[in-house]
Amino acid sequence: MSTLWQSRYAQRNQRMGRSIIRELLKFTQQPDLISFAGGMPAPELLPAERAQDAACRILSEHGSQALQYGPTEGFPPLREFICERMNRYGITAKPGNVFLTTGSQQALDLIGKLLINPGDRVLVEEPTYLGALQAWxxxxxxxxxxxxxxxxxRTDLLEEALRVGPKFMYILPNFQNPGGTTLPLERRLDLVQLSNKYGIPLVEDDPYGALRYEGENLPPLVALDADFQAETGQDGHGFMExxxxxxxxxSKTLAPGLRIGWVCAPEEVIDRLVMGKQGADLHSSGFDQMLAYEMxxxxxxxxxxxxxxKVYGARRDVMLAALARYFPAGCSWTRPEGGLFLWARVPxxxxxxxxxxEAVQAKVAYVPGFAFFPDPERGRNTMRLNFSNAQPEQIEEGIRRLGGLLRAKISRHNRTEGVISLSEE
Ligand SMILES: Cc1ncc(COP(=O)(O)O)c(C=O)c1O
Structure with missing residues (x-):
């Protein structure tokens, strides 16, 4: 008797779906389609030659280490390098507070594994990163x-939401995916203060923080929380508790294909996440980690x-100018200070x-905004637009095509409305 697979799947599969972005990426591979859909770096800026030289050096000088099993926590020099980089943003973590994951997508999955029981609530921004929803x-x-x-x-609405008792809050303070927004200092302080007041942890996802095109860096939540703990005398166990x-x-600052992300957290949490990772993949590719470090x-x-x-900042400007030129009245969009995306609202x-x-027929693609909401009925009139991957002239042309589609739709709609109102008169 052959297996009835449907009857064998665990309940958790019921809510699992394919990522709309990964599905879209399949047909956006067509050479003549201008895609604003993915979150991909500019292909011509991926440092392939540097990777090639680094790979040759690693294999000739440390080949047996690179190709052997390695520690779950990751390649120690890379963990130290990460601590030094985070220090620049006010995060004074030790290597014991950091472990490496297969992209930060795996970190999201491991966090789910560690913290979420079926039915637990996670507090998210609306809209939020759809990969986190997919993981959880x-x-x-x-x-x-x-x-x-x-x-x-909107941190003014947070306290009421916290009363529902979420397990943790998931926040993207810098150049949010998908919104392109940046959380001001006062709102960051609200978050940290409320997190401490209710004892509800924060998961701070920051893939884009280094890609700022204007303005000053703002302190990450993790650093503000450490200050808060020190000021309120709760820091009895040293930093990062x-x-x-x-x-x-x-992924966004070097190469997503290397699949290297990291988690920085109290050692107790790292220890637990490491156990979760051992069950998932033992460790991320040691060769890739050595390669990244060498690079x-x-x-x-x-x-x-x-x-x-420089390059992405200029592309953002091209997209903003094209939106102003080609998008019809009744549309609005965010003006990101960094990152890879902006968020547009249409009527x-x-x-x-x-x-x-229709957009794909006109050879242009974006991600429909509903994908970034836990409730797919929300955000139906929004879209996420990426500006890092396409060339400036393609950005101009792609926005022109989208603007044309929107104008045609709006004038059809107005004509229909006009006919109705005339016939009603
Ligand atoms: C907010 C956010 N978190 C996590 C990820 C996953 O990144 P990666 O797994 O490539 O590190 C992305 C990728 O686009 C992202 O935008």
Whole structure:
């Protein structure tokens, strides 16, 4: 008798679905389609030659180490390097507070494994990173969503949401994915203060923090929390015993194909996450970690980030100018200070998921906004637009095509409305 697979799947599969972005990426591979859909770095800026030289050196000088099993926590020099980088942003962690994951996507999964019982609530921003929802749906999470405005999470609405008793809060303070928003200092302080008041931990996801194109860096929640603990005399066990689990990644600043992310957290939490990782994959690729370290150890990271800032900052400006030129009245968008995305709103009655088919026919793609909401009925008139991956002239042309589609839709709609109102008169 052949297996009836449907009857064998564990309950957690019911909420698991394919990522709409990964599905979209399949058909956005068509060469003539302009894609604003993925969150991908500019291909021409990926440091392939540097990786090639580094790979040759590693294999000839440390080949047997690179190809052997390694520690779950990750390659020690890379952990130290990460501590030194985080220090620049006021995070004074020790290597024992840091462990390496297979991209920060794995960190999200491990956090779910560690913290979420079926039915537990996770407090998220609305909209939020859909990869986190995808990871935590598998652990049968429920969500408490708090609305955002052009400055990120509305912390004035937070306390009421916290009364529902979420297990933890998931926050993207810098150049949010998908919103492109940056949380101002006062809101960061609100978050830390409320997290401490209610004893509800914060998961701070920061893949884009280094990609700032204007303005000054703001302190990460993990650093503000450490200050708060010290000021209120709760820091009895030294730094990093606090309320925040911080996630970083090399995906946006070096190369996503290396799949290297990290978690910075109290040692007790790291210890637990490491156990979860051992069950998942023993450790992330040792070769990739050594490769990343070899690529960045002599100051390359700073030079490279300068280049990324310049190129992506200019592409952001091209997209903003094109939106102003081609998008019709009734549309609005965020103005990100960094990162890879901006968030556009179109008139209420336009469903961007339905419009995507027409957009792809016009050879342009975006991610419909509903994908970033736990409730897929929300955000139907929004879209996420990426500006790092396409060339400036493609950005201009892609926004022109989208603007054309929107204008045509709006004028059809107005004509229909006009006919109705005339016939009603
Ligand atoms: C907010 C956020 N978190 C996590 C990730 C996962 O990144 P990676 O697994 O490549 O480190 C992404 C990728 O786009 C992201 O935008």
């Amino acid at each position: 749906n598998a652990y049968q999470a429920e969500y408490v969503s708090v609305p955002s405005d052009d400055h990120g999470l 606090g309320n925040v689990v911080y996630l970083g990644t090399f 960045v150890k002599d100051g390359f990271m700073d030079e490279h980030i300068q280049v990324l800032r 209420e009655w336009i469903d961007t998921a339905e419009m995507l088919g």
